[in-house]
Amino acid sequence: VPNAFFLKKGLTVEELVKALNAVGASTSSIISILESIKAAGALSAEIKII
Secondary structure: OOOOOOOOOOOOHHHHHHHHHHOOOOHHHHHHHHHHHHHOOOOOOOOOOO
16 A cells, blocks of 8 residues: 555554654654544553643
């Protein structure tokens, strides 16, 4: 699939952020993605934006 990438199950937040950076995602996009994952209940960590 063009412009897509697949992630393994059990991925860490660090691995996810590295993968998103590798495909050129902006900082604001990464934050939005993490917030969406959290809202969906798939992230049990606290997100702190500094």
